Amino acid sequence: MRVSKLFGKTIREVPADADTISHQLLLRAGMISQLASGIYSYLPLGYRVLRKIEGIVRDEMNRAGGQELHMPVLQPLELWQQSGRAQSMGRVLFTLYDRREHALALGPTHEEVITHLASRYVKSYRDLPLLLYQIQTKFRDEPRPRGGLIRVREFAMKDLYSFDTDEAGLEISYQKMVQAYENIYRRCGLPVMLVEADSGAIGGKDSREFMAITESGEDEIIYCPDCRYAANMEKAVAVKGQIGGSEPLPVVEVATPGMGTIEEVAGYLGIPANRTLKAVFYVADGALVFAVIRGDLTINEVKLKNQLHATELRMATEAEVTGAGIVAGAASPVGLKGFRVVADDSVTTGTNFVAGANKPDTHLKNVNYPRDFTADIVADIATARAGDRCTRCGGTLRATRGIEVGHVFKLGTIYSAKFGASFIDEKGETRPTVMGCYGLGLGRLMAAVGEYNHDEKGIVWPLSIAPYHVYLCPLFREGSRVTEVAEKLYHELEAGGIEVIYDDREESAGVKFNDADLLGIPFRLTVSPRTLEKEGVELKKRTEKDAEIVKLTEVVTRLRGLISA
Template structure:
């Protein structure tokens, strides 16, 4: 491709709306263009990269036994009502009404559609396992699109769905997909890690996210450098410590004038925050909830929402708290009519200090099970930096990452709902055991840039670079230089190597700046100076030094360097 003919222009200024490195560089490189919030056009260079990513994904899905299909974007809303997941997706689910007043959804994912499809064609255990995938546009009405291609409203995703006879079969399919995903990221030249994750609106028994580590990532990852445990902060577990059993003592009130926070009350009473109860108030699907946790811990709202199976969870307003007769700053779970959810850090054999529900007063010796009861007791605490690892006792740390893939063990709930049943060898009908597996193509492309760039621009990994090589012809008004640059471009093409050829009449500074910004893995420079020295310059984008190569040797040397970088990612 001659750069003079390329559709799209580079720009020097950093776009004001771009927060992340990948967003800035993709816009500056003229690789994407925003049509409206969270909706982008892929320009030629970015689309070439996206297609290479999709080719790698197809290779690995096919190798793992996948069969590619395509399913409708338009989905009857009845499918979502039948599964009950329309409420879980909430306002993120795009809807439209056709000319016959039928409500349709624009598919954010395809579990409902593929399960309905499977119900038509899977009849016997002999039909299993099945692994079906597609690479297709998805639409979600994200409330806050951000980060360029990281969080958008319209995006390309590979989604696979597996159907097995039992949990053991699902485990085989799941592990095949986990390995396939690892292969995909490695072949794309990315470093990714699998972490335990929350299943969110997709649902299911268990899930893992694949994260590319990046400072600009929107996800916080809690990990243990000792044993390798890693989980999304929404899912992370940690050792909360054990408590020595105590003899329950009678409740007694104590004056705490002007002390409302856990820290202030604990200091005033000469206690550790872990000896106190913290109450946090929520509205879960319009129901008032009191979440109670040990004073030194924080509530994880995702864990709480999942425990309650709530569609909507938010903090209660001051007015809503007051309507319950609760005094903020001295709140108590004792004597409340509202539903109480307790974190499992609260032990029934411990005397805690809690609010007295009277301003300026707290209560000693509050005991779970004697003085108040919990509707449910579970882990609803957030793991933080410095907490103890539940697996090895090490110290947990935190980093940030961009989610580039998610795999779920769905189980049987959708198969039971949509009648995706099979007959086993004994003639009994059973539901298929399902898994689903997604990779966002645009996210992966953006993550590659977040992980591979410098202060000058993108440094594409060779396997997904739009072109493997960028030819810079300097002083092209010099016939000798133009002839040499044209020959290199033609010889590479004849050898099966497509390149990006900067054939513009521009200064060396402009050409080098654009080459660094666009980030092709290799760069050739032909100029009067290099030709006078008997060759042309060949350098890696990631390195400062170059090699002078005779023109007759350039094709072979380029092939060698491409093969070298491709093998490194294979």
């Protein structure tokens, strides 16, 4: 490819709208172009990177035994109503109407379609196990697209679905996918952390995410450096400890004038926050819910939502709280009636807490569970924090941020049961297939590589996914043989199977070098009068500062060696 003919231009200045590194660099390199919020074009260079990633993904899926197919983007909305996700996905689902006023959805994922498909063709245990996948465009009307390619509304995703006869089979398929994913990230030069993830209210047993660790990541991860426990913040657990071992004392009312928050009450009474109980109000699917947790902890809304099996959860408004007869600032689980109470298990592992009295400026001392109050649900609904103890080994947990670049998920029979995807086993019994699903966003992976692998000059693409292997850079000089030699070399390199981008522009050295760096091409070849004195070209790696002179006659062989290594 000649730079003079390449569609897309590099730009010097950072576009004002981009503040994520990968976004800035991809834009500057002329690899992507935004059309609307969360909707991008891939220009030729960017598309080459995307397709190389796609190639690696396809290769690993095939190696793992996957069969590639292609499902429709356009899907009857009924299918989504049948699974119940028309509701639970909410407005993320793009919907439209055909000329007969028939509702259709643009596929955000394909569990419904694939299960429907499997129900037609899988009939016997002899048809299983089965790994089916596709690489295809998904549509999700995200509430907030962000970070360039990191979170978009239209994107290429590889989604694989596994079908097995039983849990043991699913485990094998699942492990195959975990292994395949690890291969993919390694081949793309991206280190990842496999973390436990929330599987949502819909169920499913085991859900893990592959996280690329970077500051610009959207997710917070809690991990233990000692035992390698790692989990998404929304799922992470930590030791809460036993508070107070004393015998329960009788409840006493105390005046707490003007004290509303936990800090104020604890400070006023001269006790630590972990000797108090905190009450928080939520509205879950329209119903008021009362959540209680030890004062020093905070509620994890994802955990709470799962405990309630709610599809929508939000904090209650002040009006809703007072309307229910609750005194804000002195809310109490004691004597509470009329709504569901969810208590964090921390309230059961302590005695003589201070809680609200549900009277203005008044709190209760020596509140004990279950003597003074009970809950409909007692479970872990607390947020784990860095510095907490690990529940597995007692080590100290740490926090970091990451980009979710893949998700593997044991679905079980949720979909197969709903869509009648069953088979007849060896004994002649009909059973639903046991499913798993495995998603990987291609553009997101591309962005994550950029976040991880760049310097002040540009993204440093690993050879495996770089748009071209070699940047051929003649330094123009009238009357010299630079151009002649470069043209010849260009053809020789191409003939030798090397992907080369040839900067045939009459630009100054600085411009060309900076563009070579910005595009992140792994090898740069410079041809100039200086190198021709030695009948050679200069070879420089993008990752290294120093260069070497290679004889003209040896360049192609040398590069082939480097590229196949």
